[in-house]
Structure formats: C-alpha cells, structure tokens
Amino acid sequence: MADEGFLTRKFGEGVENYYSGSPLNRLAFLRTNHSYLSTALQHPSTRFLLLNNLDPLASTPSTLAFVSYSDISPLISNPYSTSEKEVLESFTSTIDHPVLIFLGIDESASQEHKIPTPDGKYSGQAYFSLDITPYPHISYSSTASSLLDSIKQNYPLHEFKTARKDLNLGNEHAAIYASARTLTNWNVTAPFCAGCGQKTLSVNAGTKRACPPKDGGVETRKCPSREGVHNINFPRTDPTVIMAVISSDGTKILLGRQKKWPKYWHSTLAGFLEPGESIEEAVRREVWEESGVTVGRVVIHSSQPWPFPASLMIGAIGEALPGKEEIYLGNDPELEGAKWFEFEEVKEALGFTSGLYEGTPEGYKEGALRLPPKTAIANQLIRAVVLGEIHLAKI
Template sequence: MSIVDHLSNSTANLFSSVTVDRAPEYRLNNEELSVLADSTNARFLPVLDSQVLVSSSTTGYAVAALTRSIFDAEFHPAGPMIYLGRFNGGHHFAIDIEPASSAHTAGHLFGDLRQLAPLLPDTDCALLGYTRAMVHWQRTHRHCGRCGTLNEARNGGHVMRCTAKDCLRQQFPRTDPAIIVLVENGTRALFGRQAQWPKARYSTIAGFVEPGESAEQAVVREVSEETGVEVVNITYHSSQPWPFPGTLMLGYHAKAGDTGIRLNDHELDEAKWLSRTEIETQMRDGTFVPPTPTSISFRLIETWFNQNAATPLRVLRKTYSELET
C-alpha cells in the first residue's frame, strides 16, 4: 500500500504553513509566563475587532510582532494575554485590545486577514490565523456557558474557567470540523454557486460535520443535500485551519455514482458539471471564476484539473481573472 504524504499536502494550504512550537510546558506556570512576557524576545500580536496588525512597506506586508515596550506604549489590552508559543526565536503572545487603541507607529495598520492573506508571506498568514482564532475564541467565552459567571483565563489563555466556586467549569478552544469535496465523474467535476457570492464565482461542495457522523459520512450527506448527487470512493486530500472564526476544513475527492442534479436544500443557487476544457473556456469569457488560491477549495480543484490539463489552473486564473480577495 502506498503512503500519501498528507502532512506536505496540508502544509501547502494557506494558514497551515508555519510550525509554531506551542511549548505547552510554559502554559502551566504563570510566573514563568510573566517573565517570558517581559523578556526582550517576547513579541505581541494585537487584534482589534477581529482585525490583525501588519507592517506595511514598499516591499509589501508582514506580520507586526511588537516588543513589550512598543505594545505597552500604543495599546490597551481588552483581555488576557494568550501564549502562542515559540517562533523564529521569540515567544509570541496574542492579545485582544480596546477599540480606542490605534497603531501610532509609522508603517503599521490593522486589516481583515481574509483580504490581507494573498499579500502576506504564507508563514505570516498561518501565525496570524492562529492569533485571530484564539482571540476570537477567548472573546466569545468570557462567561461560563453553564451558570453565566465571569470566566478567568488559565493555562496561558488556552483555558477559560468559571470563577464560581460551585461551578469551576472549564472551556477549551473550539474548532468546528467541516468537509469540502471535489466530486468528479469521468472527465467532469461538480461545482456549486451560492447567490450571495461574487459574480460567476463557483466552488466545490462544503458543509459542517454534524454530531453522530464521520467526516466521510458528512461528505455523502452534504453532496446529496445540496446537489442530489450520490458519491462513492471518497479519498482524503488534506486539511486547512480556517480562522473565520475557527473551522478545520477537511478536504476530499470523491467519485459520483450518478450525475443528476437536484438542488434539494436550496443552499446553492446553481450546480453544474464542467470538464477541464469547459472550465478554461468559461474562465476566458468570465462566466466561471474559481475560488481564491487562499482556500482549500482551490487546491482540490487544482489537483484534479492539473492531472490532465495543458495549462495549470493557477496560470489560467492569473491570465483570465483579476486578483480577488
């Protein structure tokens, strides 16, 4: 049996391309964390209303990892520090900040990570995705889900624990699993479109995994619910953390047992089968726009498309489409 390098496949997905040493041993020692936060190699990544801080220069954008002195001079924390781990020789902390805060240092700006992603180095995207997801989770879990009492941050911000002595319920960072699948039949693949998407944008089929089902069962159910197509021979491709706000996308390829399309749950405005030749033709005339390369959906399409195409999908997209964010 051949072994597929799923780690490399997933690392090639945006938001997956950095390996932070999360150093969990530091999370349990508040005194040691305080010393780390005050050290010269501590770096702070502020988040303002879900926007991340980046530096801007003539050469492009990059993550803005601030020293303690610069952070304290410019920002007011709105929540506890979250220890992210070691990266590039520094101990990195994420922190939510007050709306009144602003980046006064020249060359810094807050922006939407989804829009900034195509303009940032892949490793910076991954670090900022981790930052954004953790801050969002902490911000939305400030009170106990059982009794409503205020929570306190523990374990370097990776646990929120109820402060009521008769409760002490702990909550942990949440990641919601979702499947995304490219379905193929012969030389064609299945694409769907939602009404609110940009003009001519099409993508693969996706949906959240529900309680009591495996990821593969979710593939079968979602494709059936959205398009009426029966799928067989499901193959795993890769995964992608999607920090908007906290989803783990599980990517698959699958074969179709039939090709009849029925929009059963009306989640899609349209679904259709396209060959590689039809995709290239429709990209040229502007009636088919693929997902942005930031998404695992693009990777799934690209893997299938490039198997039997004269021109790679990324080249076609660059040729026929304007940059979309």
C-alpha cells in the same frame, strides 16, 4: 532535502495548506508555567501581534507587524506575576482583562533573541498576541483606546487591516495570524461558563477559560467544569467537510455557487460535520443535500484551519455513482446553482483565480469560469482532481 521516508515514497509529498504550517513551537506544556511566561512576556526580544476587532496590525499587505512589551505594558502590566491558582482565587468579575495569548517560540531566531525553557531543552524568540479592541462594555476601554492612539502615533506606517479583503500574507504569517484570530475570537465570544453561566477568566496562556471558585472573595456556586474531565471551557473548532466531486466517468467535476459570490465564480461544495457522523458520511450527505448528486467512494485529501471564525476544513475527493449524477437543488436552498464542468474548462480557469473580495484577474474573459485562489483548500482540491495533482507540495 525532501522527506524520503516510507509514507512519502508510498503516497507522495504531503499537503500543507494556507493558514497551516506555523513556524512557532506552541510549547503547550508550559502554558501554566507563569514563571516562564513572565520571563518571556517581558523579554526585550519578545514580539506581540496586536488585534483590533480581530484585524491584525500589518506593515504591508503581505507582512504582519509586531510590537514589543514596552509598547503594550500600560494595558496588560504582567498577568503572570502570580500563579494561575492565585489568579483564580483573586478573580473579580467587575474587572476585565484583555485577551493575551502565548503563541509559542521561533526556534530559528538568532541566539540573542532566544529564551530558554526551564529545563533548557528548548529555546526561541517568544510570540504573543493581544486584543486591544476598546469594547465599550469593558472596564479597560479607555486604556485600550489610549493604546490604539499610541500605536498609530508610534507606528504611522502600520495599519490594522481586514484579513480577507486587505491582506495577502505569506504562509508563515498567515499561520500565526490564524492561531491568534481563532483563539482571540473564542475568548471574546465565550465570556460565560457553558456549565453554570458564571463569568469566566482566560487562563492557560489564552487557550482555556476557567470558571473561578470565587468572585471578589465570595465563593461561587458549584460548577461541573471544576469536576473531573470535561471540555466545557476549551476553544471551539468546527469540523467542516469540503469536497471535489468527480463524475462517475472521471471527466467532470461538480462545482456550485452561492448568490453572494462574484459573477461566474464557482467553488467546491462544503458543509459542517454533524455529531455522530464520519467524514465520509458528511461528504455524501452534504453533496446530496446541496446538489442532489449521490456520492459513493470518498478519500481524504488534506485539511486547512480556517479562522473565520473557527473551522477546520477537511478536504475530500468523492466520486459520484453512475446514474445518480442529476443535479437537483430543491433539498437545500444554500446554492444558487451547481454544474458539472469538463476538466478542460476548469484547467483553463485555474489560470485566472481570485479571492471573493478581489477583482477579475488580468487576462480574464467575461463569462468564463472563475475559481478560488491557491490559498483556499478548494483550489487545491480542484487541482488535485483536474490536473492529477493528488499529492501536492507546499504552495
């Protein structure tokens, strides 16, 4: 049954973009509870998503594949067998550990698959992700290589697939993968403390990196990350604005294209939010820098996590000011071109959308406008403007 609450009655149904809407309860408050994590880790129903160079193991282009603890135990054993404090105290920088992330629980799973939380208030099937990339510089590379060979042998129909080229995941699996990919990439690319430069250790079930007070039993130097409130060693998210810009007369939409994109493929403009800048200010600045068009009123539409590598796409709709709509690309060389498109042309193009790495859709006529697929927030913004679908349901 649809939500008939006050906000839905006043503003319409909400928007749930691709890569969001995970079916898992993250249970963030249990990420330091090693007793619970240890039980969940070794439970026979627990499922593990494997990543190799950030590519997920999949059974089909639309479905992720999951393995059990027995499949991966040679690589990880049980990292939760002692408390987090003990793990930090025994840290040795010459010993590497694969990135293991607790993703949460599926509370809709059948009863025999559920694991109760310590207080008995929640229960569900546990999900983890594990990076088994055999990086040559890590101490466990040979074990990771052996595990990869074992997975290929035991699951011959499963493959590690490149997300944006080989996969078209369903919404729920896409959301699970987005969390796993973003957190894994951050752990892999942030091995040293931003406060003091020492090697860090993944803790908090993969959602924090700690700067240990000791290395091989020897006290390390003082670090600001161990004092007071800080966000030095926490995951990074890059806020990014992406906007559909309407002409002042409400009949056209501004779209741009980059040189590397397929021929005739256009999309909405986008750019990173800068420190000390509001979302509305970022929209106006980015549009002006990239296209020369000046935007007045800005409204927020929806957001989308984008795990390539760690953006949060903040979707907006902006309206150009009268007399300030002339396109000028000289400020910023990012775009190869930008153009005002009549709504009718864009409406027709919405029937022939495709991803950057896909071929032209069936029925497409050479030379016609091409647009991003429904899985991209850009598509949802374009639809909101040209079709009047300001309030969208789940795709």
